[in-house]
Amino acid sequence: MSGPVIYWRDRILAFTPGESVAHALTRAGIAAFGPGPVGVPRAVFCGIGQCQMCLVQIDGRTVEACLTLCRDGLRVGPEQEINHD
Amino acid sequence: MTKAQVLVVGAGLAGVGAAVELARAGQPVLVADRAPRAGGAIHRQPLPGRAAISSHAARWDRLIAEAQALPIDWAFETKFAGLDHTGTALLSGATNRLMRPAALVLALGAREAVRPRTGWTLPNVTTAGALQIELKTQGLAPQGRVLLAGNGPLLIAVAAQMTRLGNPPVAIVESAAPFAHPLHSLALPLSYLREAAGYMATLIRARVPILTRAEVVAIRAEGTALSVRVETPKGPRVFTVDRVGLHDGIRKNDGGVTACAAVPVLALGDCAEVLGARAALASGRAGGIALARALTNGTPRETVPSTTLVRERAAQQRLARIYAHDAMARLADLPGGTVICRCEGGTLDDLRALGPTPRVRELRLLGRFGMGPCQGRSCGEWVARASADDPGLPPPDTPLGRARWPLAPIAIADLIAATSDTGAAPLPSEGT
Amino acid sequence: MDDLGRYDAIVLGAGVIGASTAWHLVQAGLSVALVDAEGPAAAASGASDGAVSVASKKPGPLARLATASLLYTRNLAADGPLMHGYHPRPTYIFGSGPAEGAAIDALIAKLDALGDAVRLRRDGAADLLPGTGASVERLVELTGEGHMPGYVAVAGYLRDPRIVKIWPARVRGLEETDAGVIVDLGTRRLHASRVIAALGVSTTTLFPQMPVIPRAGQLFVTDRGAPGALPGALTSAAYLLAKTTDMTALPRPPVVIDPLSTGQYLIGSTREDHADPGRVDFATLQKLMTRAAETWPALRNRRVIRAFAGVRAAVSDGLPIVGLAPGSTRVTLATGFEGDGICLSAVIGREVARMAADEAPTPALSGDLAALAPTRFTALQEGAA
Ligand SMILES: Cc1cc2nc3c(=O)[nH]c(=O)nc-3n(C[C@H](O)[C@H](O)[C@H](O)COP(=O)(O)OP(=O)(O)OC[C@H]3O[C@@H](n4cnc5c(N)ncnc54)[C@H](O)[C@@H]3O)c2cc1C
Ligand code: FES
Numbered sequence: 001m002s003g004p005v006i007y008w009r010d011r012i013l014a015f016t017p018g019e020s021v022a023h024a025l026t027r028a029g030i031a032a033f034g035p036g037p038v039g040v041p042r043a044v045f046c047g048i049g050q051c052q053m054c055l056v057q058i059d060g061r062t063v064e065a066c067l068t069l070c071r072d073g074l075r076v077g078p079e080q081e082i083n084h085d
Numbered sequence: 086m087t088k089a090q091v092l093v094v095g096a097g098l099a100g101v102g103a104a105v106e107l108a109r110a111g112q113p114v115l116v117a118d119r120a121p122r123a124g125g126a127i128h129r130q131p132l133p134g135r136a137a138i139s140s141h142a143a144r145w146d147r148l149i150a151e152a153q154a155l156p157i158d159w160a161f162e163t164k165f166a167g168l169d170h171t172g173t174a175l176l177s178g179a180t181n182r183l184m185r186p187a188a189l190v191l192a193l194g195a196r197e198a199v200r201p202r203t204g205w206t207l208p209n210v211t212t213a214g215a216l217q218i219e220l221k222t223q224g225l226a227p228q229g230r231v232l233l234a235g236n237g238p239l240l241i242a243v244a245a246q247m248t249r250l251g252n253p254p255v256a257i258v259e260s261a262a263p264f265a266h267p268l269h270s271l272a273l274p275l276s277y278l279r280e281a282a283g284y285m286a287t288l289i290r291a292r293v294p295i296l297t298r299a300e301v302v303a304i305r306a307e308g309t310a311l312s313v314r315v316e317t318p319k320g321p322r323v324f325t326v327d328r329v330g331l332h333d334g335i336r337k338n339d340g341g342v343t344a345c346a347a348v349p350v351l352a353l354g355d356c357a358e359v360l361g362a363r364a365a366l367a368s369g370r371a372g373g374i375a376l377a378r379a380l381t382n383g384t385p386r387e388t389v390p391s392t393t394l395v396r397e398r399a400a401q402q403r404l405a406r407i408y409a410h411d412a413m414a415r416l417a418d419l420p421g422g423t424v425i426c427r428c429e430g431g432t433l434d435d436l437r438a439l440g441p442t443p444r445v446r447e448l449r450l451l452g453r454f455g456m457g458p459c460q461g462r463s464c465g466e467w468v469a470r471a472s473a474d475d476p477g478l479p480p481p482d483t484p485l486g487r488a489r490w491p492l493a494p495i496a497i498a499d500l501i502a503a504t505s506d507t508g509a510a511p512l513p514s515e516g517t
Numbered sequence: 518m519d520d521l522g523r524y525d526a527i528v529l530g531a532g533v534i535g536a537s538t539a540w541h542l543v544q545a546g547l548s549v550a551l552v553d554a555e556g557p558a559a560a561a562s563g564a565s566d567g568a569v570s571v572a573s574k575k576p577g578p579l580a581r582l583a584t585a586s587l588l589y590t591r592n593l594a595a596d597g598p599l600m601h602g603y604h605p606r607p608t609y610i611f612g613s614g615p616a617e618g619a620a621i622d623a624l625i626a627k628l629d630a631l632g633d634a635v636r637l638r639r640d641g642a643a644d645l646l647p648g649t650g651a652s653v654e655r656l657v658e659l660t661g662e663g664h665m666p667g668y669v670a671v672a673g674y675l676r677d678p679r680i681v682k683i684w685p686a687r688v689r690g691l692e693e694t695d696a697g698v699i700v701d702l703g704t705r706r707l708h709a710s711r712v713i714a715a716l717g718v719s720t721t722t723l724f725p726q727m728p729v730i731p732r733a734g735q736l737f738v739t740d741r742g743a744p745g746a747l748p749g750a751l752t753s754a755a756y757l758l759a760k761t762t763d764m765t766a767l768p769r770p771p772v773v774i775d776p777l778s779t780g781q782y783l784i785g786s787t788r789e790d791h792a793d794p795g796r797v798d799f800a801t802l803q804k805l806m807t808r809a810a811e812t813w814p815a816l817r818n819r820r821v822i823r824a825f826a827g828v829r830a831a832v833s834d835g836l837p838i839v840g841l842a843p844g845s846t847r848v849t850l851a852t853g854f855e856g857d858g859i860c861l862s863a864v865i866g867r868e869v870a871r872m873a874a875d876e877a878p879t880p881a882l883s884g885d886l887a888a889l890a891p892t893r894f895t896a897l898q899e900g901a902a
Contacts, residue, residue, distance in 0.1 A: 018121065018132045023219060027228075031208035037741040037780060038430030043208035045427070047215030048126075049119045049164070049493065050196060052458040053206075053427055060818045061496060062740060066215075067119055067162070080743070169798040183799050444556045444685075450563055450668040458740060458822040489797070494740060494820035501807050501817070507800065 004072035015070040022047070022054055022065035025076070033065060034078025042079055055079040090115045090158070091376070092174055092186035094165040097125015098145075098362055099354020100192030101152050102369025103376070108155035110377030112187070117160040117176055119493070123149060126194050126214070126355075127362045135224030138246055140280065141362065148366070167340070167490025172347030173507045175491075177499035185507045188349045188376055189342070192369060193492075195355035196338035199235070199331045200416065201467055204304030206424050209311060213332035217243045226252035229327030232313055234258035234301040236333050237408050238281070241295075243330065245284035248291045255326050256294040258301055258315050260333075261410035265297075269407050274400050276363075296322075300412055304329060334408075335359045340462070341488025351376055364397035413477040416470055425471060426464040428457020436471055443472060445486045455485030458494050524550045524681070526873050527700050527709040529688050529723075532562035533667045533859055534851050535715035536674035537866025538873075540598055542713075543679040545874050550707060551680050552700065554687040560717050561858065562667035564794065564827030566736065566775050566785055568750055569663045569860045571635045572608055573760055575835065576627045578885035579857065584634045585882055586864035587662065593863055594665075598673040604778065605663040607638070609646055611653045611812060612754035616768040618655050620754040625657070635661035648746065652811040655754075664750065664775065667859045674866075683707075688716075691723060691848060698847050711873040712848045718792060718830040720852040724842060728833035728894060729853050731792030735801055736785040738823040739816070744780035751775075751813055759788055760856065770808045774816070782816065784809050788856075794826045831855040839865060840872070840890035849873055850891050 005012050006024060015024040022044045025033070033042035033056050045053040047066050054065040057077045065076070093104045096118035104114045116123075124130040128145040131137050162179035168189055169175075176182045197214045204210065213235065216227050226247040231254045233240045244254050263270075270278070288295065299317040306312075313324045337359050344350040353372040354365035371391055378384060421434035431454050436443075439452050448454045454468045455461025461468070461484070469480030524547075528539045531553035539551040553559060569590055574580040594603035612621050628635055638660045639645050643653040675682065683702075691712060692699040700707040714720065720729045756771040775783040784805055789796070802824065810816040832838055832853035842848040851869045854861055868878050868886055878886050 016132050019222070020121075023223065026219065027223075033208075036430075038428075040206045040424055040427050040430050041208055043206075044211050044215055045199075046197060046212050047218045050459070051427065051463055052494070061498065062818070062820060063496075069121055069162070166799070170793075170796050171798050171800070173799045175799045183803065446556055446559055446563055446668075450558060451672060456823070458820075460823065490824060491821060494822045495802075496820050497739070497806050497810055498817045500803055500821065501810060503803060505800070505803070 004070070006070050006072075006074040006076055008076050017070075019070050020066055021056065021058070021068045021070055021074070021076055024070050025065060034080055037080065088113055089185060089187040091188045091190060091380070092117065092165075092184065093190040093192060094118070095125065095192035095194055095354070095356070096120070096123035096159070096161070097192060097194050097354065098127065098148070098365040099194075099356070099369035099372075100125070100190065101148055102366045103190045103192060103353055103373035104157050105148065105151050105155060106370050106373025107190075107377050108152075108157050110374070110381065112377050112380060113156075113158075115158040115160060115186075117163045117165055117180070119162065119164045119178065121161050123152075123159070123161075129218055129221040131224045132222055135222075138221045138224065138250075144362075144366070164493045164495075166495045167492050168342055168345060168348060168350065169490065170345050171507075172345050174348075175495065175500070175503065177495050177503065181499045181503040183503050183505040183507050186348055187380060188351065190372065190376065191339055191342055191350065191352040191356055192354045193338050193340055193356040195335040195359045196462070198333045198336050198466060200333045200413070201419065201423055201425050202301055202304065202331070203420060203423055204306075204311075205331060206427060207304055207306055207311065209327060210304055210329045210331065213239055213243050213330035216328070216330040217246065220246055220250065226250035227328060228252065230255050230325070231328045231330060232256055232258065232301075232324050232326045233330045233332070234313075234315075235331050236260040236410060236412070237335070238263075238404060239332050239335070240330075241281070241284045241288065244293055245287040248287050248293060253288075253291040253293045254330075255324055256296060257288075258299045259295060259297045260300060260412040261408045262297045263407045266407045269403050273403055274396060277400060277404075298410070300415065301329070301331070302415075336466070338462075340492040341483070342490075342492070349376070349379070358398075360394065360397040360401055364394050367391050367393035411477060413470060416467065416476045425467050426454050426457065426461075428459050428464070429453040431464070433471060436468060445484075448485055460488050461485030462488055522550070522681075523708040524548045525709065526711045526713065527552060527698070527707055528713045528715060529553075529700070530715035530717060530719075531557045531671065531675070531682070531684065532560055532715060532717050533558070533670050533862040534717075534854065534865055535713070536671040537862045538713050538715060538851060538869045539680045540674040540677055541866045541870035542873060543677055545870060547874065549680055550709070551675075551682050552686050552688060552702070552707070553684040554719075556684045557675055558668035558671040560719070561827050561829055562671055564736070564825055565667050565734075565829075565856075565859060566773065566783055567664050567666040567670075567859045568608075568752075568773070568775065569603065569665050570608060570750075570752075571631060571662065572610060572624055572628065572659055573752065573757055574857060574860075575760065576630075578836065578888045580627060580631060581885050582864055582882065583857065583860050584631050585879075586861050587634055589867065590663070590665065590863040598676065599665065599670055599863070600673065602669040602673045603663050603665040605661075607749035608659040608662045609656060609749055609751045610659065610754055610757070611649070611656045611751060613652055613654045614768050616758065617754035620757050621655055621657055624754075624757060628659070633661075635659055648813065648815060649751075650811045650814045665859055670859065670862060688723065693845055693847055710847065713851060713869055713873055714842070714848060715851045717852060718828050720830065720838075720850065724850065726843065726894065727838060727850065727852070727891065729838070730790065730831045730833065732829045732831040732855060733789040733791055733793065733796060733826045734786040734829060734856070735789075735797050735805075735824065735826045736783060737802055737805065737821050739782040739784070739819040740822050741780040742819065744776070744778060746815060747774065747776040747782070747813060749776070753808070753812070770804050772805050772808045772812070774809050774813050782819065792828050794828055797824045797826050829855045834893075837861070837865075837889050838891050839869065839886060840892070843892055843895040
């Protein structure tokens with residue numbers, strides 16, 4: 001892949017500059033962002049940062065995928081997985 | 086000392102409208118928005134190089150040109166956490182700052198309501214608004230087979246926009262019977278009729294089925310697809326689709342921010358009263374002018390009686406009548422395992438276990454409703470309706486207690502990094 | 518006005534003290550009504566942390582009563598009403614700088630004198646608990662203490678169906694006669710031979726002569742994460758100082774980091790002389806979180822999702838008020854537990870129930886309970902007059 005990319009687990013996804021992580025994942029067919037802490041799956045719902053359902057981990061921090069813009073080389077993972085440090 | 090800024094939260098029509106008027110009157114203004122660009126719900130801007138979808142682009146272009154000609158500071162990708170009793174506001178994200186604004190303008194926009202249904206928490210089930218945002222930023226229709234369901238004119242708008250971009254939805258499932266009220270409809274302002282007629286023409290041409298008095302009763306995952314069971318007056322139907330967009334109306338959304346002695350707070354646009362785009366801009370401008378006058382002269386803020394607001398209020402009331410339905414009662418029939426509070430996973434059974442008329446403390450402490458990151462801003466309505474005798478009645482304003490800051494979760498790393506220009510006093514009387 | 522009923526005892530206030538007292542009274546076979554203006558755990562008990570901790574108590578009566586209460590709480594948690602409420606876990610006390618170091622030394626001496634309910638397990642530096650930040654110079658681990666959210670304890674006691682629950686009902690006044698006490702609820706009246714007032718910070722509305730002072734504390738809650746990363750509470754030695762001295766400026770912010778069973782962290786707290794639970798501020802949040810994240814750096818990756826303040830009922834001389842109201846033979850006060858009520862509730866409920874049933878207090882505690890008698894203030898006033 002020549003353009004800028006983000007990583008989701010072992011997948012490499014191209015993105016358009018200015019695009020949110022949520023949209024890059026959605027376009028790649030990734031709708032399920034992993035299990036949430038209480039059994040409600042993590043996935044986009046409101047799309048505007050209100051519902052807190054689209055949480056993912058980036059650089060060890062929990063962020064809303066729908067509010068976070070893609071940057072080249074960003075490593076994105078499910079909210080629950082990265083805590084095992 | 087430099088003059089304190091007015092903090093405007095929200096860069097939609099109301100927020101930018103207010104910021105323009107404040108800046109024009111010489112007030113220093115900071116506009117913060119969690120989104121990466123100005124635009125808000127209606128004028129959500131496309132990715133660079135993509136086509137704009139919004140139907141009133143000229144209105145926005147004029148406003149933003151006005152704003153750009155004025156000295157306004159912007160903080161995007163920045164969340165407003167709230168205003169505390171000392172008059173300090175916290176911004177976090179791309180900008181991390183504790184500040185003491187001269188005044189606070191809340192222009193947070195509306196909140197989309199989605200009534201719980203079986204399967205509503207599955208991936209690929211989103212709000213219709215989320216689909217529209219995707220469409221507006223990408224300049225493309227959401228891909229795959231899409232079903233739109235719920236209640237209100239937004240469903241028709243999203244459907245038409247998708248259709249024009251080449252991927253009409255499989256169907257629209259509408260709780261009400263909006264076409265059964267031609268007289269009400271004709272009394273709507275011409276601009277509404279024109280816009281609606283445009284959408285309808287598109288949908289009819291593309292033969293998008295609109296099922297009225299119909300309800301999505303269950304969504305199930307079937308492989309990578311979704312199987313959606315719909316009840317219609319003519320009997321049940323099942324749709325197999327890739328995505329579902331749900332929408333049950335729009336609610337005001339002031340986040341529970343209250344004024345404090347030090348800082349006047351003004352809520353403008355849809356977050357104060359859901360009246361749509363025209364009213365939001367009018368309310369933003371009028372609010373900005375009144376606030377600037379109050380800040381300059383120390384005169385009290387007078388509410389300007391606006392003909393736009395009066396007209397839009399009447400139109401919204403008509404729309405509400407056209408889209409009235411009794412599907413709220415279905416809340417009572419949902420299976421006990423249905424999730425009501427998405428944050429904490431609280432189900433209808435969890436709610437019922439608290440007894441017939443649970444008090445706020447019990448709902449919160451024992452049921453954990455309102456204890457998650459949204460603090461009940463999303464689920465409060467459903468908790469209240471589901472525990473009321475008549476779920477159709479409007480719920481109380483704060484069914485889970487007064488919402489408190491933070492309006493959105495505060496990343497601790499951001500908080501620690503925040504600069505402070507408040508001259509904050511040390512911890513009050515600690516250790517005594 | 519309706520007469521609603523007669524009870525052997527009426528308990529006013531369904532906080533953790535009132536709930537425990539009511540539960541102990543029905544175990545003794547008394548008929549009991551529990552009255553609250555709002556509902557269970559509506560005030561301090563529903564807005565507190567829940568450390569069941571001897572380490573944080575003032576030496577003297579409070580530390581000894583807390584020790585007894587800790588042991589008794591363990592019993593009630595084994596197969597009693599606190600079965601789902603109490604969780605044992607280690608306590609870590611940390612400090613930086615000489616003042617906090619000295620506070621830790623004093624703590625160790627205090628625990629030595631109290632027997633072995635709570636024991637010093639290890640005494641060292643940050644490396645004693647993996648994950649602790651480098652700013653921590655001294656760290657001790659204690660075993661024997663635990664955690665019990667106040668509202669869970671209240672719910673546990675109230676599960677006993679013999680307690681007649683009356684709320685929302687605000688007590689307007691009490692009238693003591695030769696035959697008993699009349700509790701005036703505005704629209705109706707209750708009768709009892711004994712009344713126990715466990716009204717927390719509202720005590721002064723019915724007993725204005727009691728020097729009960731509101732003392733607010735701010736608390737902050739993070740989002741969920743994997744539970745168990747931090748095995749017990751991390752308490753700054755400054756917090757001990759804040760509870761035991763009159764210092765107006767502490768060496769470091771008095772922070773407590775408490776891991777909850779949900780995988781959330783609860784971080785507190787301040788001691789502020791006012792009664793307004795709406796006063797929660799960003800400057801305090803930033804200050805407490807800065808020290809909390811220095812101490813437990815994993816917090817840097819968390820988010821604060823909730824902020825609130827609870828209002829503790831403090832007493833001018835720093836000791837709770839437990840015993841017959843001055844001039845009364847039927848009304849017992851149990852209030853003024855400030856930041857220690859969850860911890861003390863088990864033993865206080867038991868002992869107050871004994872008082873109300875005209876039984877002598879548990880012998881080992883009688884001296885310490887006597888120190889809490891409300892008459893200490895009337896004596897003072899007479900002396901001053
Ligand atoms: C921030 C904070 C942290 C704390 N952390 C801890 C801790 O870690 N460990 C610990 O042991 N303790 C802790 N505490 C202290 C503990 O919460 C209190 O000591 C305890 O809850 C007091 O219980 P209570 O029953 O006396 O009072 P409350 O819980 O305040 O109960 C009083 C009740 O009386 C009712 N009432 C008031 N007026 C009337 C009326 N006129 N008629 C009827 N009802 C009325 C109220 O509605 C309320 O339900 C903390 C407190 C705070 C604020
Ligand atoms: S989808 Fe709701 S917060 Fe991102």
